[in-house]
Amino acid sequence: METKFEIEKLNLYYGTFQALKEIDMSIYGNKITALIGPSGCGKSTFLRTLNRMNDLIQGVKIEGMIKFDREDIYGKDYDIIELRKKVGMVFQKPNPFPKTIYENIVYGPKIHGEKDKSTLDHIVEQTLKEVALWEEVKDRLHKPALGLSGGQQQRLCIARCLAVEPEVILMDEPTSALDPVATSKIEGLLEELAEKYTIVIVTHNMQQAGRVSDYTSFFLNGKVIETDKTEVIFSNPANKKTEDYITGRFG
Amino acid sequence: MAARPQMDHEMSIITNDLLEMTGLVEEAIRLAIKSLTEKDSELARNIINNDEEIDDLEDSIKDKCLKFLATQQPLAGDLRYMISIMQMVRDLERIGDHCEDIAKYTLRFENEEYMKQLIDIPRMAEMAAKMVKNAIDAFVNRDLRLARKVWKADEEVDELFRNIYDELMGMVDQDASRANQSVMFLFIAAHLERIADYATNICEETVFTMEGNYEME
């Protein structure tokens, strides 16, 4: 099994507040890793360290090491633009740009220099098919993306993320604003996407983590308490704190 | 700790049903042997008829477990607890069937004098009934030590079974006309031996619920 990210002794501070503490973790390629834990435990913060999104926040200090494909992403010469291209992100609330469906998808490829119309057309069709949205929107590609339903918007955001051909997709509670039908469409999609991509997903829904992920990591107060195969975490976790959290005894 | 009132409430209802079923099964073991030793045909018929009640309880508990799984979606220890209960009510139901079978032997002996006084079979029945009760108590009280102790006690039942076997076979050797009753008593002892085995299954479920494995020693 290929290790995509190797995280060692990761500490993160917002000013004087330490949000991540001594995190050691491996994230495996073409697997789905779920991050669970109570609100404020550092899941989103951790996710953002994987594509250096925290760099944009004032006063953040990071220690330790994160290797992506064996290269230290916090190393001096590391190309952040390239990192963000390879490690895409999907957020909790679908956030399409206030543009057409088509333009939402070609936005990334254009920034990265793609100009050829037929290539862009191909990317649009390809990625919309990958997220099972093509049939639903192929006749309205040049209509505003904001006219789509929430579930469709979220799939569009995933398509937009895929358009720049990432290797990893980070998802921060991607279905928490969606109904069960839209949620199960995205969940079904995840399984297919994992054949090509590595996925890290934050979720508050234990059943969702159980359904979709291969590995689950339990965070508490900025620390990783336990990481294991998902089936182990949800049937027989090693740590009492994990058990108490997933059975709803605290948090 | 955040409370889980709904979940805990439903789990306690199911646990109470389990205790009720255990009570019925434990009584069935004792009464089946009583019908046998006292040659009480009416009691035997009651046991045979009442087995349905045990079967119904099994169905109703399983149904509650199913609904609990569907609506509460328990995980980890809670999930193992529910899976164990579903397994244990099956075991209890099977014990009920063995009691029914023993009661049927009482009826077969209706017009016959016993060739000997029954001593070891009632002893074995008493041991098996206690094992069943203690096995369930250990589960409900999450008492690992008791579960392992009951599991161990099965060896004594097996030992008693071997003694009964030797004794009955010895009697047949001396007088072949005793073969018919000997075989029937042996079958009854075998039913009791099975009942004790089911009690050990229940002990294994307790270890599974609490530890997530089946390591009994």
Ligand SMILES: Nc1ncnc2c1ncn2[C@@H]1O[C@H](COP(=O)(O)OP(=O)(O)OP(=O)(O)O)[C@@H](O)[C@H]1O
């Ligand atoms: N920009 C920031 N500045 C200061 N503190 C922050 C900042 N972002 C997050 N924090 C703090 O860091 C801690 C971890 O926050 P984070 O958003 O990573 O939690 P989370 O596990 O994603 O929670 P939730 O499940 O509610 O999304 C929290 O105590 C939070 O208040």
Ligand SMILES: [Mg+2]
């Ligand atoms: Mg978050």
